[in-house]
Amino acid sequence: xxxxxxxxxxxxxxxxxxxxxxxxxxxxxxxxxxxxxxxxxxxxxxxxxxxxxxxxxxxxxxxxxxxxxxxxxxxxxxxxxxxxxxxxxxxxxxxxxxxxxxxxxxxxxxxxxxxxxxxxxxxxxxxxxxxxxxxxxxxxxxxxxxxxxxxxxxxxxxxxxxxxxxxxxxxxxxxxxxxxxxxxxxxxxxxxxxxxxxxxxxxxxxxxxxxxxxxxxxxxxxxxxxxxxxxxxxxxxxxxxxxxxxxxxxxxxxxxxxxxxxxxxxxxxxxxxxxxxxxxxxxxxxxxxxxxxxxxxxxxxxxxxxxxxxxxxxxxxxxxxxxxxxxxxxxxxxxxxxxxxxxxxxxxxxxxxxxxxxxxxxxxxxxxxxxxxxxxxxxxxxxxxxxxxxxxxxxxxxxxxxxxxxxxxxxxxxxxxxxxxxxxxxxxxxxxxxxxxxxxxxxxxxxx
Amino acid sequence: xxxxxxxxxxxxxxxxxxxxxxxxxxxxxxxxxxxxxxxxxxxxxxxxxxxxxxxxxxxxxxxxxxxxxxxxxxxxxxxxxxxxxxxxxxxxxxxxxxxxxxxxxxxxxxxxxxxxxxxxxxxxxxxxxxxxxxxxxxxxxxxxxxxxxxxxxxxxxxxxxxxxxxxxxxxxxxxxxxxxxxxxxxxxxxxxxxxxxxxxxxxxxxxxxxxxxxxxxxxxxxxxxxxxxxxxxxxxxxxxxxxxxxxxxxxxxxxxxxxxxxxxxxxxxxxxxxxxxxxxxxxxxxxxxxxxxxxxxxxxxxxxxxxxxxxxxxxxxxxxxxxxxxxxxxxxx
Numbered sequence: 213x214x215x216x217x218x219x220x221x222x223x224x225x226x227x228x229x230x231x232x233x234x235x236x237x238x239x240x241x242x243x244x245x246x247x248x249x250x251x252x253x254x255x256x257x258x259x260x261x262x263x264x265x266x267x268x269x270x271x272x273x274x275x276x277x278x279x280x281x282x283x284x285x286x287x288x289x290x291x292x293x294x295x296x297x298x299x300x301x302x303x304x305x306x307x308x309x310x311x312x313x314x315x316x317x318x319x320x321x322x323x324x325x326x327x328x329x330x331x332x333x334x335x336x337x338x339x340x341x342x343x344x345x346x347x348x349x350x351x352x353x354x355x356x357x358x359x360x361x362x363x364x365x366x367x368x369x370x371x372x373x374x375x376x377x378x379x380x381x382x383x384x385x386x387x388x389x390x391x392x393x394x395x396x397x398x399x400x401x402x403x404x405x406x407x408x409x410x411x412x413x414x415x416x417x418x419x420x421x422x423x424x425x426x427x428x429x430x431x432x433x434x435x436x437x438x439x440x441x442x443x444x445x446x447x448x449x450x451x452x453x454x455x456x457x458x459x460x461x462x463x464x465x466x467x468x469x470x471x472x473x474x475x476x477x478x479x480x481x482x483x484x485x486x487x488x489x490x491x492x493x494x495x496x497x498x499x500x501x502x503x504x505x506x507x508x509x510x511x512x513x514x515x516x517x518x519x520x521x522x523x524x525x526x527x528x529x530x531x532x533x534x535x536x537x538x539x540x541x542x543x544x545x546x547x548x549x550x551x552x553x554x555x556x557x558x559x560x561x562x563x564x565x566x567x568x569x570x571x572x573x574x575x576x577x578x579x580x581x582x583x584x585x586x587x588x589x590x591x592x593x594x595x596x597x598x599x600x601x602x603x604x605x606x607x608x609x610x611x612x613x614x615x616x617x618x619x620x621x622x623x624x625x626x627x628x629x630x631x632x633x634x635x636x637x638x639x640x641x642x643x644x645x646x647x648x649x650x651x652x653x654x655x656x657x658x659x660x
Numbered sequence: 661x662x663x664x665x666x667x668x669x670x671x672x673x674x675x676x677x678x679x680x681x682x683x684x685x686x687x688x689x690x691x692x693x694x695x696x697x698x699x700x701x702x703x704x705x706x707x708x709x710x711x712x713x714x715x716x717x718x719x720x721x722x723x724x725x726x727x728x729x730x731x732x733x734x735x736x737x738x739x740x741x742x743x744x745x746x747x748x749x750x751x752x753x754x755x756x757x758x759x760x761x762x763x764x765x766x767x768x769x770x771x772x773x774x775x776x777x778x779x780x781x782x783x784x785x786x787x788x789x790x791x792x793x794x795x796x797x798x799x800x801x802x803x804x805x806x807x808x809x810x811x812x813x814x815x816x817x818x819x820x821x822x823x824x825x826x827x828x829x830x831x832x833x834x835x836x837x838x839x840x841x842x843x844x845x846x847x848x849x850x851x852x853x854x855x856x857x858x859x860x861x862x863x864x865x866x867x868x869x870x871x872x873x874x875x876x877x878x879x880x881x882x883x884x885x886x887x888x889x890x891x892x893x894x895x896x897x898x899x900x901x902x903x904x905x906x907x908x909x910x911x912x913x914x915x916x917x918x919x920x921x922x923x924x925x926x927x928x929x930x931x932x933x934x935x936x937x938x939x940x941x942x943x944x945x946x947x948x949x950x951x952x953x954x955x956x957x958x959x960x961x962x963x964x965x966x967x968x969x970x971x972x973x974x975x976x977x978x979x980x981x982x983x984x985x986x987x988x989x990x991x992x993x
Contacts, residue, residue, distance in 0.1 A: 280785030315967025342967035374758040575773040626755040632741040
């Protein structure tokens with residue numbers, strides 16, 4: 213009976229986190245509903261239909277298209293142009309650029325007194341004040357209509373762009389959280405991961421700048437420098453593990469000291485400056501996409517699958533849980549406790565190093581100021597994800613949900629315009645709430 | 661078990677949900693989501709502002725003034741803070757792009773690493789302006805950079821030091837913060853004036869005997885001034901690159917019982933610094949005008965959208981603030 217009960221409780225606990233995430237997503241989807249402007253090719257087609265309706269005679273009508281200099285706007289303009297030209301409306305010019313370009317074009321029209329009926333704008337260009345009071349400033353253009361696509365209501369949160377943003381934004385923290393989950397499951401803690409982000413990013417970028425030919429470095433060099441950054445962090449993690457197992461120093465103290473050492477090393481290596489002389493293609497990992505999905509997010513997903521299999525299907529994974537539940541019992545049962553501990557701190561160092569590389573790639577530079585306070589966000593994500601700080605319990609996918617919850621709250625608050633002071637209060641309360649749930653869960657288990 | 665867990669979740673969600681609507685009403689720039697009567701005549705869109713930190717009053721003033729000034733011109737401002745974390749600031753810029761802001765204003769957390777975020781905004785066709793801190797990344801396009809003229813501010817500080825020490829001259833220390841470009845400029849301007857003053861002077865020279873890192877913060881300024889006093893007990897003046905480090909230096913002087921012998925020149929003109937000038941603790945400050953920076957920034961944005969040319973760089977001059985200015989200042993106690 214008790215087995216059934218605890219299974220049920222466990223299911224509920226896991227389910228509860230997912231429910232909380234779902235509730236958050238639904239809430240922010242509704243809270244961020246605002247006026248959306250059709251953009252890209254569909255927006256262009258929509259505006260084209262409106263213009264055709266407004267000027268049914270077609271032939272003889274002259275339009276000027278004004279958009280910004282971006283890919284989305286270029287698609288908008290070309291769809292719009294193709295469709296209205298099809299109906300015989302002449303497109304005098306397409307301005308793709310700044311308000312000053314539009315102004316120059318307006319002046320040209322006003323001087324040449326050639327015909328102009330409609331200025332077709334994109335969502336952003338319609339707000340340009342360069343088109344205000346046209347009649348007064350350019351009497352020639354008094355009858356010109358300014359048209360832009362009709363807005364509709366939609367959710368900012370649910371836009372595909374935003375969801376991909378979230379996936380990309382969580383990558384660094386989520387990768388670090390894998391190592392941290394393992395460490396916390398053994399009942400330990402690793403405070404050094406934030407500094408290791410900086411150390412890894414700085415090592416890789418400084419090596420690229422000084423040894424591998426800076427902007428002209430090849431793919432192999434970029435790979436080599438990145439691996440060097442990850443390896444150094446792995447080494448630092450292993451060092452922490454050794455100090456903890458050989459000298460029985462508490463993990464909190466060891467990793468606190470290592471945090472300072474790693475941070476200082478990053479500053480020394482970088483000489484306090486950021487290293488940015490790296491090839492353009494270095495951003496592929498952090499900002500590239502494969503089949504429309506961010507590379508960093510794919511890497512993160514792959515690592516989670518591997519970590520999940522490792523933790524739940526291998527002997528070593530079970531050993532990690534055993535060490536966290538009861539180290540003494542684990543030792544007597546023949547679990548190589550010290551080896552397990554060294555391994556988890558090594559993995560934590562490696563994931564932190566990889567996180568640093570991803571960040572260096574996202575920002576196309578390495579700076580010793582990266583990763584400040586990240587250890588706390590990572591620990592928070594792991595705890596929110598249901599891993600108990602007392603060790604022995606926790607799931608890798610729970611951690612992923614925890615990372616997502618924190619990211620969704622942050623993104624949602626940014627989108628709804630919550631002040632940054634308030635954001636901190638909310639995040640703190642969420643973490644507190646999660647620990648509270650963890651406590652209640654444990655007392656429920658103990659009592660029943 | 662089921663009941664406790666779910667009630668906690670409900671409580672948790674209340675906490676989250678309870679806070680957010682406060683913010684949503686603030687961003688309600690679209691007529692339909694704003695209460696009747698509060699709607700500005702016509703919304704021209706949103707401007708995204710991400711500052712270095714909101715814990716420093718300087719940036720708070722920039723944020724508040726920019727919001728108010730932009731509202732006058734029909735724009736709504738979304739204010740966020742990077743809190744010194746450039747990765748966080750990059751995410752904020754991405755969120756701005758999703759929200760389709762019409763313009764972005766940044767005080768970058770890192771002059772070089774912010775380049776990729778600005779590039780993304782460039783690619784989305786959104787004009788970017790920087791205030792106070794410049795972007796030094798070559799591939800990022802910034803429409804205009806609006807900042808204090810730190811070089812001439814540093815010169816003013818040099819003149820104030822000449823004035824404070826008078827005919828006698830003497831040994832002085834500089835507490836610098838040489839990882840930030842603006843502070844480097846201040847020291848450069850200061851040195852120019854002092855060097856020019858010393859040319860061909862047999863007596864009454866002002867001698868810069870030491871330059872120590874003041875960290876731009878009280879605790880670091882305190883330690884640096886203590887060390888300077890140990891090495892040079894006959895110090896006559898200290899130039900600190902901002903108010904917190906100047907006040908830290910003042911505390912060290914008071915502890916050493918030399919408060920009356922050493923003149924301090926600060927920089928910034930934050931309320932605490934101005935008060936210290938009134939109390940005679942700091943001799944003078946070249947003051948910065950964060951409100952003017954914010955107003956100039958909004959004007960640059962308005963001009964840009966009106967299709968006018970905006971200069972690449974707009975410098976707002978400082979002005980020297982002495983005790984007699986502080987006596988007339990009604991904002992001080």
